[in-house]
Amino acid sequence: MLRLHRRGQGAAALCLLVVGLYGLGGAGTLRAQMPGSASPILQGDAVKRVSDHVYVIMGFPNVEFVVGNGATLVVDTGMGERNGATVWRAAQKLARPNSNFYLTTTHFHPEHASGAQAFPPSTILIRPVAQQGEMDLHGAEFIERFRGMSAVNKELLQDVTLRRADVAFDTELHLDLGGVTVRLFWLGPAHTTGDELIFVEPDSALLPGDIVMSKLVPNMPTPEASPKNWLAILDMLEPLHPRYVVPDHGELGDGSLIGRERSFLADLQQRALELKRGGTPVEDAGRQLTTEFQGKYPDWGNTPGIANVVRRVYAESQ
């Protein structure tokens, strides 16, 4: 495993064909949840162009492609081998002749990362060290959890082999795809410990994984999720003023999605802190704020996630 550190080594990052063997450090997490109830079967013929170099298949989740003159980067795989194969076929159609292929995953949850085995071994899989560690610890457990959610999940997730990264980076890695530079970065835990974000520089396109969604309550299924850090990350993303934001769940938008998500999360954090200071037990606060925020933000989805956010806010403020 080739392990890269910080920027600076970005230009060298294209020499990623060197695949050594490195152990990756562990990182904690646990339980998950599925945002929304969309079909987990991706439609490979529904590829949509977002900007000069960025394409997307809208689905569960949205899967993105960044196409350069010499290489194509695929962002997320869909759930299981069948979806991974759909995404791989779409990537081949989009790619220029004789391209190299890179694959990265925004976090280790099965709908984002469990289709990697459908890609040929020559595809270079890149992810943050923290994400690989989290997958090593909890990947198999999440596959089982997702298999139990529905018959279709069970089928999609049979015989999954969780592929490990060929390249793992600590905080940031630059890729030159040929006429397109892409920045992959990790800013600490938010939705999971290993959340990765991607910025396609010439297009001013941000691919934020689950960190910025479109009118969906932020998902904080595990104790490692952090409202505080999530807000700090949103503050770091805002100055990018991306022209395009391509969330992994929900509709596409522009930089205003970041501020909208921030306002919602800051509002919920503040109300939860008020209730905590007033002595309201955490589960009561979860119920109360679910009703309150459903009224206040009637067009936001994933409202069962509100109680989880409240739990994390309570835990963080101790």
Ligand SMILES: [Zn+2]
């Ligand atoms: Zn997720």
